Amino acid sequence: MTRLADNFRRAGFTPEVTSFRDVDPSADLQGVPVLYTSSEDTGLEYKSWIEDLVLALETSGARTLPGYRFLRAHHNKVMMEALRTQLFPKEAAELHTRSFGTFEELATATALDGRWPKVIKASAGAGSLNVALVHNRADLLRAARQISRTRNPHETLREHGKRILRRGRHYANSLHRQKFIVQDLISGLTGDFKVLRFGDRYYTLWRQNRPGDFRASGSGIFDYHSTAGVDRAALLDYAEQVSETLGTPTASLDVGFDGRRFHLIEFQCLHFGTVTAERSTHYYTRSDGSWRQVADRCDIEAVFCDAIVQYLNRRPA
Ligand SMILES: Nc1ncnc2c1ncn2[C@@H]1O[C@H](COP(=O)(O)OP(=O)(O)O)[C@@H](O)[C@H]1O
Ligand SMILES: [Mg+2]
Incomplete structure (x- = not known):
């Protein structure tokens, strides 16, 4: 936190560090940028407290970075998919994603649209768990x-x-109330890319599926250099377009390529893993219309700070 604050000071800002406990929702924060982070605690109890406070800050006029809806979508595939249908309607329509709050709601639902096989995901999961x-x-x-x-x-x-x-x-109460989503399987993927965006910097990681499995996340078969034959510039173009639509200073994207086109599998805009950047020896950035590889050992606090500063400079309140 101190290193981050130092970086902001060096960039000409005067950051004030506050704990969630001391957030005052009645303060006049009209237009004031507020950076925060999330939590992935079991049951998301602590996260729900953060959500209350961040939403209160947002309703009091603060410029939450990222906006509350992205916090709500963190570690929450139901909300992430709901946002996806709004932000990327054409691509989302092909997945026929449905969400359910209980098992019984699925069991009594009419036939699902789309193709089989399908993929089912617990709403709060990572590393392909559930x-x-x-x-x-x-x-x-x-x-x-x-x-x-x-x-x-x-x-x-x-x-x-x-x-x-x-x-x-x-009147029976459901004992199956952990929300989940169901969507079509995107066929033809041998793995996926993790693409991290911090402002102008993009980092990529190729993750191969586990052997005999359709899941890449958490497989541990990672490559920071190769793209498994996929055109890197096209991957970066796609990642840029997606992250511009998200409109947040930072983003983590899971991107699949089926041999023909790219697919967005998952996006997160805060509290995502940063190893893809921290273990990279370089990043990519757009320069004069094309992508340039820049050799760099990532100092994550500096990179994060740069992303926020660029964002604030480009989009003044
Ligand atoms: N609809 C889908 N079609 C094909 N593969 C998928 C689909 N959804 C997820 N996957 C695969 O499963 C992995 C885990 O899914 P993801 O939604 O990213 O959950 P997690 O939060 O566990 O990373 C992805 O890395 C991808 O390889
Ligand atoms: Mg994922």
């Missing part, structure tokens, strides 16, 4: 039952007790 391929409806229901299970033994016991003791009088 991302599964399903070939038909029976498969999907089995996976959804498992992914959505509310893990609270006390509540489960009480609910089962009520269902037996108050038969006919008890």
Whole structure:
């Protein structure tokens, strides 16, 4: 935090560091840029507190970086997919993504649009945890039952007790309330790219699928130099276009290439892993219309600070 603050001071800003505990939602912060970060705590309890405060800051006029909706979409595939359908409607339409709040809502839903196989994902997951391929409806229901299970033994016991003791009088509460999404499988991917954008700087990492699997995230088969035969300039063009539409100073994109075109698999605009940048020996930047590779050992605080400063200079409040 001190190193970050030092970087901002050097760039001519006077940063004030506050803990969430001391945030005053009644302060006059009209137009004041507020940087913050998120949390991925189990159950997202602490994150929900951050969400309350950041939304309060935003409603009081602060310039939250990134906007609240991106915080809400962090570690939350339901919101991320909802934002995607608004920001990238054409591409999103091809995935036929649906979200469900309970297993029962899926079980009683009419037939899903789109093609099989499909992919089911727990809303809060990373490293391909709780991302599964399903070939038909029976498969999907089995996976959804498992992914959505509310893990609270006390509540489960009480609910089962009520269902037996108050038969006919008890309106059953779902014990499968962990939200999840279902979407079409993008076929033809042998892996995906992690592309990080910090202002003008882009970093790429090729991640190969686990052997015999459709999932790349968390596979550990990574390459910072090769693009597995994919045209790097085209990948960067795509990443630039996506991140410009997101309109945030920083972004982490999972991008697939099916042999013909690129697909956005996931995006995050805060609190994402930065190893792709930190382990890189170079970054890419647009210069005179084309992409230039710049040799650089990434100093992540400096790079982050630059991204924010560029953003504020380009988009004054
Ligand atoms: N719709 C899809 N079609 C094909 N592959 C997918 C799809 N969604 C995810 N994947 C694969 O699964 C991996 C994990 O999915 P992702 O949504 O990025 O979740 P995580 O948060 O676990 O990274 C991705 O890296 C990608 O390889
Ligand atoms: Mg991912």
